[in-house]
Amino acid sequence: xxxxxxxxxxxxxxxxxxxxxxxxxxxxxxxxxxxxxxxxxxxxxxxxxxxxxxxxxxxxxxxxxxxxxxxxxxxxxxxxxxxx
Numbered sequence: 753x754x755x756x757x758x759x760x761x762x763x764x765x766x767x768x769x770x771x772x773x774x775x776x777x778x779x780x781x782x783x784x785x786x787x788x789x790x791x792x793x794x795x796x797x798x799x800x801x802x803x804x805x806x807x808x809x810x811x812x813x814x815x816x817x818x819x820x821x822x823x824x825x826x827x828x829x830x831x832x833x834x835x836x
Contacts, residue, residue, distance in 0.1 A: 754806060756799055759792035766818040775799040777826025780807065786827050789814035 756775040778787035785807050789796040803812045820830060
């Protein structure tokens with residue numbers, strides 16, 4: 753089992769009780785892993801390092817997803833298929 757500890761804090765302008773401040777909601781795509789960054793430099797770096805170990809040969813790309821996380825979602829949530 754691999755743990756991805758959450759951030760200690762998030763940027764205050766989006767912080768609310770529904771904010772999904774977790775790094776496990778990442779997305780694996782061709783040649784890369786897209787994962788969140790929340791402005792906690794230490795936790796963000798730690799997550800990037802862990803994912804780099806778990807997905808060798810892929811670029812680890814961190815994105816500011818504050819607006820999505822403020823609504824309780826994450827990267828994986830927004831990349832899911834939509835029914836026709």
